[in-house]
Amino acid sequence: MVHQRKSEENARAGQRNVEANWPGKRPEDQLDHYLLESPQEDVTHTDVWRVLRIQSEFVNGFGTLAGTGPAIAVFGSARTDPQSPYYEMAHRIGSRLAEAGITTITGGGPGAMEAANKGAADNDGISIGLGIELPFETGLNSSVNKGLNFRYFFVRKTMFVKYSQGFIVLPGGFGTLDELFEALTLVQTQKITSFPIVLVGKSYWGGLVDWLTNTVAAERAISPKDLNLFMVTDDPDEAVDLVLGTADKQPAPEEAV
Numbered sequence: 602m603v604h605q606r607k608s609e610e611n612a613r614a615g616q617r618n619v620e621a622n623w624p625g626k627r628p629e630d631q632l633d634h635y636l637l638e639s640p641q642e643d644v645t646h647t648d649v650w651r652v653l654r655i656q657s658e659f660v661n662g663f664g665t666l667a668g669t670g671p672a673i674a675v676f677g678s679a680r681t682d683p684q685s686p687y688y689e690m691a692h693r694i695g696s697r698l699a700e701a702g703i704t705t706i707t708g709g710g711p712g713a714m715e716a717a718n719k720g721a722a723d724n725d726g727i728s729i730g731l732g733i734e735l736p737f738e739t740g741l742n743s744s745v746n747k748g749l750n751f752r753y754f755f756v757r758k759t760m761f762v763k764y765s766q767g768f769i770v771l772p773g774g775f776g777t778l779d780e781l782f783e784a785l786t787l788v789q790t791q792k793i794t795s796f797p798i799v800l801v802g803k804s805y806w807g808g809l810v811d812w813l814t815n816t817v818a819a820e821r822a823i824s825p826k827d828l829n830l831f832m833v834t835d836d837p838d839e840a841v842d843l844v845l846g847t848a849d850k851q852p853a854p855e856e857a858v
């Protein structure tokens with residue numbers, strides 16, 4: 602009897618709560634109702650399930666990459682042709698990193714990513730590929746010797762920053778620019794510190810550097826000192842020296858371009 606009264610009170614309280622927070626809805630419209638009732642198909646596409654998938658992707662990424670030693674992430678176009686000089690540069694960068702005992706981390710795809718992974722693997726280095734599930738499946742390149750696939754770009758980007766100590770960025774498109782500007786924003790806002798970012802290819806990056814200098818900094822959308830958050834070089838060996846802090850001199854972008 603006491604039980605029944607209690608549960609009726611709870612039901613009325615639940616109804617008041619739902620009406621206050623969600624006008625026009627009944628208690629059975631709350632999330633638990635959908636979670637517990639079949640059919641379940643729709644539920645697996647709700648944001649609640651998405652949160653769990655995102656969480657599991659973080660857990661899996663942290664678990665797999667936890668033991669990663671010193672590492673540098675190398676970015677660049679998925680479309681870089683094996684005949685391109687940038688492919689050769691990416692390969693050289695992966696080789697040099699391996700020789701220095703540094704792990705190479707890439708997006709695990711084709712083009713510049715494949716070249717850097719190959720350079721690392723050819724020199725007995727650790728060659729990590731953090732792949733991304735895409736509608737047009739490309740899979741991890743064959744030079745990845747430790748690989749992981751992600752559904753979410755933002756989870757994958759966290760891994761690049763968390764498990765590397767610097768970025769080398771070869772010519773690339775939207776994906777590469779996204780990775781570059783993510784890192785620049787994190788350093789600019791001091792979410793990460795002491796994080797060298799080296800762009801390879803003075804003529805490729807020159808237009809962007811000019812625009813950042815003459816438009817973005819000139820119009821005060823960034824501080825002039827933000828232009829010092831990256832370096833530019835044409836030389837893959839120098840890129841490695843700069844990112845590892847073993848170069849004689851770290852050029853400011855204006856003098857490097």
Ligand SMILES: C/C(=C\CNc1ncnc2c1ncn2[C@@H]1O[C@H](COP(=O)(O)O)[C@@H](O)[C@H]1O)CO
Nearest residue numbers: 676677678679680708710739773774775776777
């Ligand atoms: C476009 C093609 C394949 C795409 N496959 C990719 N695999 C892994 N990582 C990728 C892929 N595409 C983009 N990325 C990420 O973005 C960067 C390259 O993007 P961009 O737009 O090509 O510059 C790269 O660093 C990856 O992290 C078919 O060739």
